[in-house]
Amino acid sequence: MKINVIGGGAIGLLVAAKLGRFHEVRLLTRTQEQSRKIAAEGIFIAGSVTQVYTLPFDCFQDLKETDVWIVCVKQYDLKAVWQELKQHAETAVVFLQNGMNHTDLLREEDVTYPMIVGSVEHGAMRMDARSIEHTGEAAIRLANLTGSYADELAEQLHETDFPFLYEPDWYKMLGTKLIANAVINPLTSIYRVKNGELLAHPSFEKVAVMLCREAAITLGFEEKQQWENIRRIIQATKANRSSMYKDIQAGRKTEIETISGYIRKHAQQAIPYTDFVYYSILGLTKQQERTNP
Known part of the structure; x- marks a missing residue:
């Protein structure tokens, strides 16, 4: 071809x-x-x-x-x-x-x-x-x-x-990945930890569960199934730093708009955890830009 x-x-x-x-x-x-x-x-x-x-x-x-x-x-x-x-x-x-x-x-x-x-x-x-x-x-x-x-x-x-x-089913394929990204990427970037740490600390895991719930409800997915998928991904990539975490460290633009931003755009209910990580990543990005002009 x-x-x-x-x-x-x-x-x-x-x-x-x-x-x-x-x-x-x-x-x-x-x-x-x-x-x-x-x-x-x-x-x-x-x-x-x-x-x-x-x-x-x-x-x-x-x-x-x-x-x-x-x-x-x-x-x-x-x-x-x-x-x-x-x-x-x-x-x-x-x-x-x-x-x-x-x-x-x-x-x-x-x-x-x-x-x-x-x-x-x-x-x-x-x-x-x-x-x-x-x-x-x-x-x-x-x-x-x-x-x-x-x-x-x-x-x-x-x-x-x-x-x-x-x-x-394109929606199921992309939606499942989006929900995982909406949990793992912003949280590892905010906490500055590798993926596996999200399950190693109960406080981190509780926030991850809430982010998963908001994203699953917004996209019309079953919450328990999505959380099981996220746990599997975190365990399989526990030693990795997420792409968003690496982007922020390198002073690059992140894809927060197409991940958490998409959930915010389509939500029909309050999504306070998603709003928090969305604005936190925007703030961290601006802070990094000032640090590495």
Whole structure:
């Protein structure tokens, strides 16, 4: 397949490198500098290098005969990227973003090609412009937002060591992940602890339970089932720092708007715990910006 991957962050590099072993992958990056670096040296993961064709995003109109687009930019960058891409895309587009804000945006669009949303369960951390550390091997799940191509695409992309799995219900797939992110990400960032600490201290766990309840009620999910899923994720990633915690430490913008912000946008009842973590993360981000101008 001819696959265009948009985004040179950790997930974009991971997807481009893993799929580049079996498909013709073109990676579109934000900057000319990153594009040149990858073109010269390839993408480095776990001691191996994968060569992929790369170019900056503002040159993407030059790409022809594309089978599928995979968009790996952060949620807060997606709107601008999509405004450009939708004028040129003629084949299926896959969106691999955290949160669910993008579904509100995309469901308003009138396009003829399939739009597919994905849930990335891998852990990955970008070390430099062309290197990542694959911190957790899992799967990428795909579901149809519009059209009916996700099952076929998952089968075409699936590899034993880099699985793609089809999910029939996009809302259940993304909602389950959103609820987990709405608990783990802000709390570990506020408390400045690794994931496992949320279950190691009864006081932390009580707040986590309340956040889970608010998110589950808002999205229409069963609370007990969601809390069991969150406990499983925390135990499996107990030694990890959440992506939001790492973003704040590095002085980067967080995805709080697309996680807790989405719950606030859709809540029909009071959600005091979610409001608290939402405004706390905004405050911590501003504090970090002042510390690291």
